[in-house]
Amino acid sequence: MWTVLLVEDEVFVRRKVRETMPWKEMGFTIIGEAGNGLEAMEKIRECQPDVVITDIVMPLMNGVDLLKQARKEGFTSRFVMLTVMSDFENVQQALEFGASSYMLKLYMDQETLAETMSKVEKELIDRRSAEIREAEALLYKLWKLMPGGAESPEIKGSELEVPGVHGRSLSIIAVQHGQPTYTRDDFFALRVIDNDVASAAVWHLLTMDGVSYLFMWLPTNSQFNIFAEKALPYSLIYTELISAAHLMDTWKSIQIKLNLEWYNPTFRAKLCTSAGTPLRETADTWGLEHEIWHNLEQLRWDAVVGAVNELWGKFEVQQAPQLQVKQAAARIAHLCARISQLNTVDEEAILASDHHRLKLVFMARLETHFKHLSASRIPISDHPEVNKIISYLHEHYVEEITLDTLAKLVCMDDKYVSGLFKKKLGVSIIQYLHQIRIEHAQRLLRETDRTISEIGERVGFANDNYFIKIFKRSTGGTPASFRNRT
Structure with a gap:
């Protein structure tokens, strides 16, 4: 809503202007009135109206001098001058000082006033748009100085x-x-x-x-x-x-x-009532950042989680600037994208409204890269239905998987599926499933302190004895001896 100040020493003229138009419907509101130029100048300083509709001939200070004074003090209100037939010299002077338009008092009616205000509104919109662009460009320039708090020699x-x-x-x-x-x-x-x-x-x-x-x-x-x-x-x-x-x-x-x-x-x-302690970036985060993407490359998910937890804890203890946290997250995600070759997911910035939520968003992004990288390293056969079974085994290895489940997955006879799989990969389905489970068990033995019983259950074995038996058959040693060697 654009604001209007009415300036006129004749009360009945002010009333005519005020009551002639449906101001609010046109997007304007009258915020004040004045009977002379001096009073009007005080109201301009106080209210900063968008539009001043003013008579030219007034006591104490006329309309042209009011316009000059407003411009001298830096106010950019649009001026519409009210005049009489014989006063074109002052009208010309007002236009030279930037008045938007003028109206003859004798012939002022709703149509001419509406036409004038429509023209003024267009000027206001154009001017406001230009000023906002300039102001926001300046504010962006100032924002770039914020993290370090240094003054720029270019802005003075x-x-x-x-x-x-x-x-x-x-x-x-x-x-x-x-x-x-x-x-x-x-x-x-x-x-x-x-x-x-x-x-x-x-x-x-x-x-x-x-x-x-x-x-x-x-x-x-x-x-x-x-x-x-x-x-x-x-x-x-x-x-x-x-x-x-x-x-x-x-x-x-x-x-x-x-x-x-x-x-x-x-x-x-x-x-915000006081400044508080200045922001300081957390030092020495590179080691943890390297640990995160290196472990992802090695498909060590638990180690990735541990390194992220440590990095996020370090940021929180030192109250690192949130911009540093976001930049670190973006940097790590970019490297992980290069490793997984899944670049499309990083087209959107990693953002969140607080430290904890950013960690959740960040972990979800890393998990996407991890899964894509894991899938890319899965052996692929020349048979699409066998590949479907391979992907299913890698995704559901923790669950109980039966031959009947896999046969239904590819809509084939269970005996045919079993023979086809062995023909294409050289091992049976159960041997391949055991291989997947043992590889994950080895990773957990290296990277976690979980018990052997917990690890066996976590990778899909129903009991400890069976887990140990298959582990020894695959690796030549027990889970305990494997852990001691690593």
Whole structure:
């Protein structure tokens, strides 16, 4: 909703303008009136209206001088001048200083006013779109400075002025949603802020790595309230209104508070009141990162899980910046994709709204690579139905598997299936199944402290004695002796 200030010393003219149009239906709301230029200038400073409809001839300060003063102070409100037939010299001067249009008081009616406001609205939309693009480009440039907190020699002085928000106060609202994209409508759907406040604000939005920063610029002396008691699907940090000069320091404070929520999410809106301890990256994570992808390459899943648990614990103890955690996850997943040659799964970023959820997403990604890599190393025959049985054995080796189950799987006679399998692979189905189970048992003996009984059960053997018997037949030694040698 665009805001309008009416400036006219004749009350009946103001009333005519106010009552002529269905303002709200047209997307405008009248936020104030003034009877002279000086009073109008105070209201411009206070309310920052989008449009000023002003008479030219007024006491104390005329409309042209009002326009000049507003431009001198940096306000970009669109001006519509009200005039009489004989005042074209002042009209010309107003247009030279950037007035959008003018209307003759005598001939002003609903049609001419609607036509004028339609033109002004197009100007407002074009200007606002350009200012938002410029502002968000600047904010992105500033965001890149956040992790290290260093000042950029390329951004100084007037370059820090955000376009289109002159004279407004700022609140930064950080939303830790964990999604690659986010919109203002997504934020408004949370219903944590009053609609009137949202309409009065100029908004900028920057989404990076699953976190969105909303910059809400309100007119000076405004107030707002966020409903902090409301349960949310993710954490949200916000600030009180500040001046634009404190944007950088406040943004850094927001990131520090956001990082605390990353490790201990409350799923509420929380006010950021102080800076806190600066963020510091966790050192020496390369060893654990290498351990994760190396063990995945060797198909040692339990070792992968152990290394991830250790890395995630290290991040949490040291409260590492969430960006570092996300970058590490992306780096490891990229290497695992190269190992498994399953690249399509990594087209989407690894994101989540908190440390624990990111670990779940990350582990799911690694498991996908692990399964694909495991499947790629399965022997393949020249017979499609035998290959189907091979895949089934690798996926279900822990379960009880019968010849009848496999025959039904490929819609063949059980005796024919048994003979065909041995012909193609040189071993019987039960020998091949035992081979799979023993390979997994060897991995668990190397990489875990589970008991031999637990391992036998975990890989599909019904009792200890049978497990030990098959293990010895396959490897030449018992599970215990195998463990002692490794």
